[in-house]
Amino acid sequence: MLEPVGPLTLQFLAWVASRRRTYAEAMEAWQTTCPRHTVWEDALIDGLIQVQSQGSPGQSDVILTPRGRAVLDECSQKSIQTDQPLRQIAIDFTDR
Numbered sequence: 001m002l003e004p005v006g007p008l009t010l011q012f013l014a015w016v017a018s019r020r021r022t023y024a025e026a027m028e029a030w031q032t033t034c035p036r037h038t039v040w041e042d043a044l045i046d047g048l049i050q051v052q053s054q055g056s057p058g059q060s061d062v063i064l065t066p067r068g069r070a071v072l073d074e075c076s077q078k079s080i081q082t083d084q085p086l087r088q089i090a091i092d093f094t095d096r
Contacts, residue, residue, distance in 0.1 A: 008039050009043060010072065011039075012039045013043070013048060013049070016063065016064055017064055017069070017072060021062045022058060023060040024058035024059070047065055048065060049062055049065060049068055050062075050063060050065050
C-alpha cells in the first residue's frame with residue numbers, strides 16, 4: 001500500500017499527468033512561498049515527480065515517477081470502483 005498523499009498533491013499529480021509540462025510552466029502554476037502549500041516541494045521529496053533535463057532549465061520536462069503514477073492510479077481506481085469523484089477519494093485516502 002502506498003503512503004497517503006493530500007488532495008492538493010493528487011490534483012498536482014493529475015495536472016502533471018494530463019499533458020507535457022515544462023519546469024517553467026510548473027513553477028509558474030505551482031510554486032509558492034506559503035509554507036502551508038508546498039505541493040511542488042513535497043512531490044519532489046516524496047519521489048512522486050522528477051525533472052527531466054531538456055537543455056535549458058525552463059524547458060525541462062516535469063514527469064511523474066513510477067511511484068507518482070502508482071499513487072495517481074490507485075486513487076483513480078478507487079474513484080472508479082466507488083463511483084466517487086477523485087477529489088473525495090483523495091480526502092478519504094488521506095484519512096487512513
